Amino acid sequence: MPKENKTVYPILGLLNHKNMTGYDIKKRIDEEIGFFWDIGFGQIYPTLKYMEKEELVTNRIEASDGRPNRIVYSITDRGREELKKWLMVPAEKEYVKYEILLKTFFGNVVSTSENIKRIEDFKSRNQGNLAMLKGFKENLLEVLDYSDDHMYYLLTVMFGEKVHGAYLEWADEAVAMLKSKEEKRE
Amino acid sequence: MPKENKTVYPILGLLNHKNMTGYDIKKRIDEEIGFFWDIGFGQIYPTLKYMEKEELVTNRIEASDGRPNRIVYSITDRGREELKKWLMVPAEKEYVKYEILLKTFFGNVVSTSENIKRIEDFKSRNQGNLAMLKGFKENLLEVLDYSDDHMYYLLTVMFGEKVHGAYLEWADEAVAMLKSKEEKRE
DNA sequence: GAGCCCATGTAATCAGTTACATGATTAC
DNA sequence: GTAATCATGTAACTGATTACATGGGCTC
Numbered sequence: 523m524p525k526e527n528k529t530v531y532p533i534l535g536l537l538n539h540k541n542m543t544g545y546d547i548k549k550r551i552d553e554e555i556g557f558f559w560d561i562g563f564g565q566i567y568p569t570l571k572y573m574e575k576e577e578l579v580t581n582r583i584e585a586s587d588g589r590p591n592r593i594v595y596s597i598t599d600r601g602r603e604e605l606k607k608w609l610m611v612p613a614e615k616e617y618v619k620y621e622i623l624l625k626t627f628f629g630n631v632v633s634t635s636e637n638i639k640r641i642e643d644f645k646s647r648n649q650g651n652l653a654m655l656k657g658f659k660e661n662l663l664e665v666l667d668y669s670d671d672h673m674y675y676l677l678t679v680m681f682g683e684k685v686h687g688a689y690l691e692w693a694d695e696a697v698a699m700l701k702s703k704e705e706k707r708e
Numbered sequence: 709m710p711k712e713n714k715t716v717y718p719i720l721g722l723l724n725h726k727n728m729t730g731y732d733i734k735k736r737i738d739e740e741i742g743f744f745w746d747i748g749f750g751q752i753y754p755t756l757k758y759m760e761k762e763e764l765v766t767n768r769i770e771a772s773d774g775r776p777n778r779i780v781y782s783i784t785d786r787g788r789e790e791l792k793k794w795l796m797v798p799a800e801k802e803y804v805k806y807e808i809l810l811k812t813f814f815g816n817v818v819s820t821s822e823n824i825k826r827i828e829d830f831k832s833r834n835q836g837n838l839a840m841l842k843g844f845k846e847n848l849l850e851v852l853d854y855s856d857d858h859m860y861y862l863l864t865v866m867f868g869e870k871v872h873g874a875y876l877e878w879a880d881e882a883v884a885m886l887k888s889k890e891e892k893r894e
Numbered sequence: 895g896a897g898c899c900c901a902t903g904t905a906a907t908c909a910g911t912t913a914c915a916t917g918a919t920t921a922c
Numbered sequence: 923g924t925a926a927t928c929a930t931g932t933a934a935c936t937g938a939t940t941a942c943a944t945g946g947g948c949t950c
Contacts, residue, residue, distance in 0.1 A: 535814035545901050555813060558806040564939065567903055589946060590902040609818045612829045613808040620744040622799035623867055627741060628721035629860040632795045643798045673889065674815040677882050681809055684874040692870045696863050731929050748911065753931055774918040776930040
């Protein structure tokens, strides 16, 4: 999904809260944003440089001994403007690639039991995600009043919960259908 | 999500049913597969050439006057093997990019009403999708006994229904939460 | 002593999109 | 006459991942 570098926006959004290094940014993305928008180091560091050139951020270098110096980025006024501008335009269409559905679509090429196995694997893989999201939600509910931001974080977690819940429901129904098909065959 | 060209598999899967041109493949993808795995012309034509080189497909040229000749591809035994082999390994993790959640996560930067507007836009955009999927499902239920493939198609549609249903539920709850927050402010 | 955390980055490669080029036929 | 459908493709570009490079400090 090229054209217009979206990577700048999560970075701007995070820097709008507090100054951070690329490494810090990566950590927060992994913890809270990664489940709907993942970004790797290989994108963060070059993007930060680009953003500096565009005067969306500035940085201050903190000397470190032993390890590389910390480069702490701060958002500029221009950066804040860009962030706001982006937030005012409607969100683009969801971009998804579901290999599980691609394989299910062509499922008839292999045995019914092979399909069941695959879907059960999908289910167990996503059960962990749902549990994680639920834990996350509980924590957020506790600190909901401390900041207006928390409600927005909660909304994203609620989304994750709903969608992952839908995954599991589907997996159960799908396996049930396939099993009843297997029985008819006997 | 680079590494290993997944594009070959939907193409193999479709050619496993019947011989097709690149144009035909694109059409079927748009109709039935695109909602979970979209592919453009710019990927199909080069991939078909690559697949021919790898002997996963062969082709026969049908002369046409006026328009370009039709290049009709057929799957080879090697292609069928590859398809089966791929179907036997567990599906990889879902790849998603939800701009709607990225914007919601940073929603506190703009007004509550701006957030409501965005989510309502998201909702109406996805209402159409759900309606389409429901229509699709009805058609499939009617022809379910004609081919074993149809159940697998149905499973993918059911997935879409569940997930898009979750989208809409979330949108309603999110808007309700934001509206009650707006009222408290007054 | 093994492995993880901190902390930066680059280069190579691959995946995916968009724009361009061509042009006849058919339906409204 | 205008737009959609049929039908092929290439080139330029951007987005994203993976692998490589470096290396000290801390925990088990």
